[in-house]
Amino acid sequence: MSNVLETISASKYFDGGTTRVVAVDKISLVIKAGEILLIMGPSGSGKTTFLSMLGGLLKADEGEIIVNGNNITRLNSSELPDIRAKTIGFIFQSFNLLDALTVEENILFPSRLVNGNKKDVSERSNKLIKTLGLEHRRDALPRTLSGGEKQRVAIARALINQPKIILADEPTGNLDSQSGQEVMMLLHDVARDNGVSVLIVTHDPRVEDIADRILWLEDGKIIDRKNESHQWAKDPVCGMRVDEWRAVHFSEYKEHRYAFCSGRCLERFEAAPDVYIHGVVKPRIEA
Amino acid sequence: MIIRWGYKTLATQKAATLAGIAGIAFSFLLALFFAAVWKGEIEQIVAYPKKLDPDLWVMQNGVANMHMASSFIWDWKADAIKRMPEVEQVTGFLYINTVIQLKDSALFGFVVGLPEKDSRAGPWKISHGRNLQADDEIIIPAPMRSIFHVPLGGLVRIVDRDYKVVGFSEGTYSSANPIFFVMQNQLEDSLSTSGMLSYLLIDAQPNVDIVALQQKITEKIEKVSVVTQSEFVSNDSNMAKQMGAETILIMTIICSVLAALIVGYVSYTLTLKKKKEIAIIKAIGGKEEQLVFVLLMQSIMLVFMAYFLALMSLLLISAVMPWLAPQISMSISLSLMFVPAALILVIAIIGSLYPAIKLVRLDPASAYSNG
Numbered sequence: 001m002s003n004v005l006e007t008i009s010a011s012k013y014f015d016g017g018t019t020r021v022v023a024v025d026k027i028s029l030v031i032k033a034g035e036i037l038l039i040m041g042p043s044g045s046g047k048t049t050f051l052s053m054l055g056g057l058l059k060a061d062e063g064e065i066i067v068n069g070n071n072i073t074r075l076n077s078s079e080l081p082d083i084r085a086k087t088i089g090f091i092f093q094s095f096n097l098l099d100a101l102t103v104e105e106n107i108l109f110p111s112r113l114v115n116g117n118k119k120d121v122s123e124r125s126n127k128l129i130k131t132l133g134l135e136h137r138r139d140a141l142p143r144t145l146s147g148g149e150k151q152r153v154a155i156a157r158a159l160i161n162q163p164k165i166i167l168a169d170e171p172t173g174n175l176d177s178q179s180g181q182e183v184m185m186l187l188h189d190v191a192r193d194n195g196v197s198v199l200i201v202t203h204d205p206r207v208e209d210i211a212d213r214i215l216w217l218e219d220g221k222i223i224d225r226k227n228e229s230h231q232w233a234k235d236p237v238c239g240m241r242v243d244e245w246r247a248v249h250f251s252e253y254k255e256h257r258y259a260f261c262s263g264r265c266l267e268r269f270e271a272a273p274d275v276y277i278h279g280v281v282k283p284r285i286e287a
Numbered sequence: 288m289i290i291r292w293g294y295k296t297l298a299t300q301k302a303a304t305l306a307g308i309a310g311i312a313f314s315f316l317l318a319l320f321f322a323a324v325w326k327g328e329i330e331q332i333v334a335y336p337k338k339l340d341p342d343l344w345v346m347q348n349g350v351a352n353m354h355m356a357s358s359f360i361w362d363w364k365a366d367a368i369k370r371m372p373e374v375e376q377v378t379g380f381l382y383i384n385t386v387i388q389l390k391d392s393a394l395f396g397f398v399v400g401l402p403e404k405d406s407r408a409g410p411w412k413i414s415h416g417r418n419l420q421a422d423d424e425i426i427i428p429a430p431m432r433s434i435f436h437v438p439l440g441g442l443v444r445i446v447d448r449d450y451k452v453v454g455f456s457e458g459t460y461s462s463a464n465p466i467f468f469v470m471q472n473q474l475e476d477s478l479s480t481s482g483m484l485s486y487l488l489i490d491a492q493p494n495v496d497i498v499a500l501q502q503k504i505t506e507k508i509e510k511v512s513v514v515t516q517s518e519f520v521s522n523d524s525n526m527a528k529q530m531g532a533e534t535i536l537i538m539t540i541i542c543s544v545l546a547a548l549i550v551g552y553v554s555y556t557l558t559l560k561k562k563k564e565i566a567i568i569k570a571i572g573g574k575e576e577q578l579v580f581v582l583l584m585q586s587i588m589l590v591f592m593a594y595f596l597a598l599m600s601l602l603l604i605s606a607v608m609p610w611l612a613p614q615i616s617m618s619i620s621l622s623l624m625f626v627p628a629a630l631i632l633v634i635a636i637i638g639s640l641y642p643a644i645k646l647v648r649l650d651p652a653s654a655y656s657n658g
Contacts, residue, residue, distance in 0.1 A: 048655050057570055057652040078574070085572020096567045096654060100295035105288060112288035113572045157571070169655055 003066075004164045004197040005031040005054060010063035010073075012049055012220075023049040025220035026063065031165065034195040036188065036210055040202060041217035047201040048169060050217065054199065055088055055167050056080040068164045085114045089158030089196070091187075093170035095150040097142040097157075104129065104138045107156045114161060121160065128156040132186065148179030155186055165197040166190065172204045178248065181261035184210050185238045206261075209240045233258075236276040237265035253277070289573065293581035296561055297588065303560070304589070307553030311546050311593035312600065318542035319601045322623055325535045327616035331461030332527040333520050335397075338458065339408060341378075341488035342497050344519045348510040352522035353397075354464060355384060355530075358485045364508050365487050371503065373495040378407040379484035381474045387467060388444035389427075389435050396465045398445055400474030407488060409459065410468055415439060416454030419470055425450035426468040428460030430613040443467070446477040462614055463527065489513075543634055546590070550638025554586050558642040562649060569651035579643045586635040594631055598624055 012024040023046045031037050041047050052058040053065060056072045064073050068087045072080060084090075097106050107128060111121040129135055132152040142150060151171060158166050168187065172180030188210040191198045200207060208214055215222050233244045240261045249260035253273045260266040269276050297304045332354050336344075345368065347358040362379060369377045381400035386393050401408055401419065410418070414429045416439050425443050432455050437443070441452045450469060459466040475481055491500055497515060504513045514522070558565065565578060605617045 052652040052655060055570065057650075057654070081569070081572045081574045084570065090571050090654070092567075092654060096563070098292055098564055098567070100299045101288075101292055105291065109288050109292070109568075110571050113568075113574070113577070161572075 002033050003030050004033050004035075004068055005199070006064075006066045007054070008064045008066075010050075010053060010060045010065050012046075012053055012058060013061050022220045024053060024060075027220075027222050028063075029215070029222065031197045031199060033164070033197055034191050036191045036198045036200070036212045038200050038202065038207060038211035038214045039217055039222070040208075040214060045217045046220040047217050051167050051169055051199070051201050055090060056084055082114065085110055086161055087164050089161070089163035089166040091151070091154050091158050091166060091168035091171045093173040095142070095147070095154050095174070097150055097153055099142055102139045102141060103134055103145070103153050106142065106153055107160055110157060111160050116161070124160060124162070125156075128159055132156050146179070147175045148182060151175060151179070151183050152186065155183070155190070159190065159194075159196070162194075163196060165199065168198065168200045168202075170202050170204070171200060172202065172207065177206075178262050180204065181206060181235075181240060182264060184240060185261065185265070188238065188240075206240065209234070210238075235259065235261045235265050237268050289568070289577050289581055290584060292568075293585050294588070296557065296564075297585055300557060300560065303553065303556055307549060307556075307589055308593045308596060310549040310553070311590060312596040314542045314545040314549060315594050315597035316600050317545075318539050319597055319623065320604065320617075321535055321538045321542075323601060323605065323617040323619050324615055325531050326620065326623060327618035328461050328463055328531065329524055329527045330618050331616045332464055333523045334458055334461070335409070335464075335466050336516075336523055337520055338411060339488055340516055342491040342495075342516060343489035343501055343504065344514050344516065345487035345489060345504060345508070345511050346485065348512050350512055351514050352519060352526055353382070353486070354523045354526045356526075357383065359480070359483045360485075360487070360511060362482050362484050364511060365484060367508055368487065368489060368504055371500075371507075373492055373500045373503070374489060375492045376407070376488075376490040378402070378405060378488040378490075380408040380486060380488075381471050381478070381480075381483065382485035383474065383478065384464070385446060387465075389431065389437060390441070392435055394465070395463075396467050398467045398469060398474060400471035401468055402471050409466075410454070410456035412457040413454040414457050416452070418454060419468060420453070422470055422473050423448070423450055424453045424470070426454040426456050427452055428465045428467075429455040429457050430460045431455070431465065434614050445469070448473065448477055460614070461616060463530075543630060546593075547634045547637045550586050550590055550635060551641050553589060554582060554639050554642040555645065557585065558582065558646055563654070563656070565646060565649055566651050566654040569649065570654040575647050578646055579639075582643055582646060583636065583639050586639040587632065590631050590635040590638070 008028050009026040010024060011026050014021045014023055027050065039047055049058060053060050060073050064071055067083060070083055072083060075083065098109065101109065104125065107125050108121065129138055132155065134149065134152055134156065137145060137149060145153065166187070171183055171187065175183060184207050187198050187200065190196050236258050238261060244259050249263055249266040251258050251266060251269055258269065260269065336353055347360050350356050350358040365377045365379045368374055380402065382397065384395065384397045387396040399408060410426050413426065415432065419426060427437065427443060431437055437452055439452055442449045443452060456468065491497060501513045501515060504511065568578060601619060605619055608615055608617055
């Protein structure tokens with residue numbers, strides 16, 4: 001797999017009078033195509049600052065950041081918008097849709113910021129709207145949408161220009177459990193089906209299951225984190241870990257009880273349970 | 288799409304947008320109103336010489352208009368011109384501009400001394416009362432009847448003499464030069480002059496070359512100024528413009544600055560309110576020039592809507608003005624309505640400058656803030 005994003009000793013400082021705060025401290029990492037990378041860490045650890053640097057929204061004070069072959073630390077501010085529009089998809093915790101525009105207009109918005117074939121874009125938009133279950137909300141304004149719907153619109157918007165990487169900041173932060181799991185599954189599908197790299201900054205431990213790698217950020221420094229055992233069951237459809245005590249979707253099949261992250265997974269399972277059970281370890285509460 | 292966002296953003300913030308439009312419209316209305324009144328006043332000032340419409344005007348050498356001017360020439364010069372074969376008719380009248388005492392008010396006015404039984408120099412339409420028939424009678428402009436509550440039979444004092452109002456004339460009023468008509472001999476008496484006239488109206492025979500006649504009179508009659516009707520009206524109009532131009536220019540500048548400030552304030556408020564969305568657009572790849580363009584479009588939209596509202600209001604005001612304030616003459620022309628388009632564009636650009644600077648400086652990373 002090719003490298004989509006690479007940072008080489010990237011650092012960011014904030015000067016406050018006589019003191020200097022090191023927000024990001026010489027971080028080097030590589031993200032490959034289709035990889036899902038999770039960055040976790042306590043509040044104030046520099047996660048959002050690092051994400052802003054990767055998106056070209058903040059300039060690194062030291063080191064280099066290479067996005068899809070472009071060293072964005074060497075580009076001037078007038079060159080960055082094009083890179084962002086064409087290469088990076090942004091997903092925000094508070095959805096950040098444009099209030100005055102409809103669902104479809106919000107999705108199409110980034111495509112109008114770059115020169116592209118309108119017919120292709122329109123087809124892509126229709127496909128995304130269909131895939132994300134937003135057909136009936138096409139002309140709705142954001143204020144009329146549920147949190148889950150808003151985030152699905154934001155995902156569609158992030159994907160409309162066929163980016164190489166998606167940078168998601170707490171994408172489940174403002175969502176209920178079910179919507180959050182649905183969103184994570186969508187991001188999982190995007191990476192798996194479209195080969196888009198997904199970098200997620202989150203506190204949400206439920207997201208850990210879809211990640212290929214989990215990095216822990218603390219005091220501006222990043223460390224690999226070992227997979228830890230949890231007392232959660234696995235959703236047989238998407239493979240995401242589900243808290244059995246909180247899950248609301250269950251199904252009994254061949255004397256086993258399965259827990260699901262969402263109604264969508266439950267529906268898929270019930271349509272063809274053998275497909276998902278094959279090779280799936282019986283869900284259990286781990287020690 | 289970004290333009291649509293700009294337009295829809297304006298549409299969704301109805302209260303702020305409407306308040307902004309109303310504010311800008313008010314400043315435009317002020318500027319348009321003063322310009323219309325000024326233009327109306329100029330038209331009224333030249334209404335009298337325009338209505339007289341002779342082929343040539345003859346007056347004292349060095350004088351070339353009527354407004355704020357004085358002219359005296361001997362009456363034998365009128366007889367000399369009358370004898371020229373190219374001339375069909377010569378009408379002379381005496382004219383002064385002076386202070387008129389009307390009830391308790393003193394105002395500046397133009398007094399025309401008319402030759403007996405000759406209506407060539409006006410008045411042409413008497414709305415109330417009758418024409419001059421005897422000494423010590425006066426015809427005053429019709430709007431003064433309601434402004435000063437002067438009835439028929441009321442007294443008007445000019446120089447040292449009281450005149451009785453016998454008629455009210457139409458089309459001879461402007462606030463700068465209301466025209467009063469008296470008998471010529473009465474005015475001569477007040478001025479202690481005899482055998483003097485102020486202006487001669489020359490009506491040429493049909494098919495006479497007016498320019499050639501103008502040259503002939505200039506050559507044959509000494510110490511007179513001879514100008515064509517169009518030159519005379521133009522001179523009067525220019526004189527009137529010079530007198531009011533500075534005031535109107537200052538008013539226009541003040542109102543334009545006010546409009547630009549309101550445009551700036553509204554744009555700035557909209558920019559502040561949409562700070563988060565602007566940061567989002569910048570974050571997802573929107574260029575600064577695209578956003579500045581949207582801001583400019585928003586300002587132009589606001590300004591044009593405000594200008595349209597101001598125009599509509601002006602038309603409404605001009606329709607009710609004859610009842611509300613008959614003494615104010617307004618003139619609304621196409622040039623008055625559409626020439627300021629360039630000014631509007633400048634105002635919109637100036638008004639957008641500060642918000643545009645704020646917008647350019649806005650940090651796209653603030654899209655990550657959850658406020």
